[in-house]
Structure formats: C-alpha cells, structure tokens
Amino acid sequence: MILLSVLIVLNLYGIIIMFVDKRKAQRQQWRISEGHLWIVAIIGGAVGIFLGMRMFRHKTKHASFKYGVPMIIAFQAIGILYWYVY
Numbered sequence: 001m002i003l004l005s006v007l008i009v010l011n012l013y014g015i016i017i018m019f020v021d022k023r024k025a026q027r028q029q030w031r032i033s034e035g036h037l038w039i040v041a042i043i044g045g046a047v048g049i050f051l052g053m054r055m056f057r058h059k060t061k062h063a064s065f066k067y068g069v070p071m072i073i074a075f076q077a078i079g080i081l082y083w084y085v086y
Contacts, residue, residue, distance in 0.1 A: 003083075011048030014040050018052025018059070025058070037065075046072040 017040065021032040037059070041049045050069045052058060059065040 003080075007044050010040065010043065010045035011051075014045035014048025015052045015055070018049060019056055022052075022056040022058040038068075041069055041072050044076065046076055 014037075017032055017037065021037070024031050037049060046069050049065075050073060053060055053065060053069065
C-alpha cells in the first residue's frame with residue numbers, strides 16, 4: 001500500500017513538473033533541467049512524465065523522451081509485476 005501511495009505522488013509530481021516546465025519554456029524563463037525530469041521518471045514517475053508529455057505537448061520531439069520514457073514505464077511495470085508475483 002505504501003508503494004502505491006509513493007507511485008501516485010511521484011506521478012502527480014511528474015505531471016506537475018512537465019506543466020511547469022512547459023509554461024517556463026513558453027515564457028522563456030529558467031527551466032527545469034532534463035536531468036531532474038529523468039530522475040523523477042526513473043524513480044517511479046515515468047507514467048506522470050509521459051502523461052505530462054501528452055497533455056501539454058512538451059518534450060515530444062526529443063527522441064530520448066519519446067522512446068526513453070515508455071521504456072522506463074515498461075521496465076517499471078515488469079518490476080512491479082515481479083514484486084507482487086514473487
């Protein structure tokens with residue numbers, strides 16, 4: 001139950017930072033680093049980052065995000081299934 005709560009919070013945070021970064025890009029302000037976005041995705045917020053990409057049309061032309069985030073989601077899904085099955 002704790003793992004689920006952490007994943008929900010991380011993914012909500014992922015959506016929020018994608019929104020904030022998109023707004024900052026539109027206003028030509030200081031941006032959230034791609035490294036920060038990747039860290040959030042890797043530690044469990046990949047679904048949120050992906051949803052933020054789609055909802056706000058942000059980072060969708062970057063091949064590393066376009067293909068990397070779905071790969072992280074796949075690895076995380078496998079890890080979660082493994083965690084609950086074994």
